[in-house]
Amino acid sequence: MGVASLVLGIISVVMAVLFSGFGWLAAILGLVGIVLGSSARKKGQGGVATAGFVLSIIGLILGLLMYVACAAMVGGLASLA
Amino acid sequence: MCPVIWILGWPIGSYGLCMVLGFACIGVTGIVRGKRLGIRWEDMVICSAFALGLGLACGNLLYLAVTYKPEELLARLVRWDLRMFQEGFVFYGGMAGGLLGAALGAAAARCRVSSILEAALPAVPFGHGIGRVGCLLAGCCHGMPYSGPLAVWDSLTGAAHFPVQMLEAAVNFAIGLYLIAQAKRRKRTVDLLFAYLGLYSAARFLLEYLRGDGIRGATMGLSTSQWISVGVFALCTLRLLHRNKGR
Numbered sequence: 001m002g003v004a005s006l007v008l009g010i011i012s013v014v015m016a017v018l019f020s021g022f023g024w025l026a027a028i029l030g031l032v033g034i035v036l037g038s039s040a041r042k043k044g045q046g047g048v049a050t051a052g053f054v055l056s057i058i059g060l061i062l063g064l065l066m067y068v069a070c071a072a073m074v075g076g077l078a079s080l081a
Numbered sequence: 082m083c084p085v086i087w088i089l090g091w092p093i094g095s096y097g098l099c100m101v102l103g104f105a106c107i108g109v110t111g112i113v114r115g116k117r118l119g120i121r122w123e124d125m126v127i128c129s130a131f132a133l134g135l136g137l138a139c140g141n142l143l144y145l146a147v148t149y150k151p152e153e154l155l156a157r158l159v160r161w162d163l164r165m166f167q168e169g170f171v172f173y174g175g176m177a178g179g180l181l182g183a184a185l186g187a188a189a190a191r192c193r194v195s196s197i198l199e200a201a202l203p204a205v206p207f208g209h210g211i212g213r214v215g216c217l218l219a220g221c222c223h224g225m226p227y228s229g230p231l232a233v234w235d236s237l238t239g240a241a242h243f244p245v246q247m248l249e250a251a252v253n254f255a256i257g258l259y260l261i262a263q264a265k266r267r268k269r270t271v272d273l274l275f276a277y278l279g280l281y282s283a284a285r286f287l288l289e290y291l292r293g294d295g296i297r298g299a300t301m302g303l304s305t306s307q308w309i310s311v312g313v314f315a316l317c318t319l320r321l322l323h324r325n326k327g328r
Contacts, residue, residue, distance in 0.1 A: 023097075024166060027137070028134065031130045031133060031134040032134075034126060034127075034130040035127050035130045035131065035186075035189070038123040038124075038126045038127045038130070039123075039127065039189075041123050042121070042123045042124075042190075061101050064097045064100050064101050064104075065093050065094060065097045065098055065101060066094060066097060
């Protein structure tokens, strides 16, 4: 579970940084990684679980930061194009 | 307004930044208050992640349901046009999804959902208010055309709007302060939840008249959010009457 969290955390961060158009997917992977990392920490798994947990949080935050605006703004931008 | 903020050369969406700050406000408050209630922070994190995930998903799905016709959605899905999942959210969908997520997370973490809500609920209006500041910066969910004091100039559309986002944020902060005061008086969590829903639905119904974005649709003179507000307020009123009848 800790390893899964680490893998998801890494993918989440990479996706958020390199593929900003898929920020929402990075956020989803980050959320799953957070759940798995927390569960692993609860069971006493150390290092790897903590690393996965932290990376997943970073991936979630970065994924959400790519969000520029909700619909009305997007529509407004499109109408000006 | 200011949809993108540049930090160290990186473009950061102001709406996304406010989302992160809002969720962090709720999460950190939940962890700190939860510690006093004997909840492990790992359990609070699990519940928060479930609530956030389902909240965003349901908020987005409700947005899509009220914005597009079913055939339009199907056509976009067939074309594999997934950008619609990034277009926006409706708060009521997010609230429902968040509550469901908190319940599922509590089940997964084997803790009581009432304890989770007791810890995090008073911070939800503050997080929501911060999110509305993000709406102001991004220029979305804007107010009706307005040129009086405190009008917000939208450089992209070239029009001035009523600062309804700031008014909504202020209302949310006021509701949050009320919930904190009631929580200190040891009110039951379910009572706090219905108080929040009742106050917010009443405020939202009135604030919708100051909004200028009809993108989420309207039926029989009321917007979609107003109809939802009527339903939620009615539910809270029924619950209050039922509770008082039992006393």
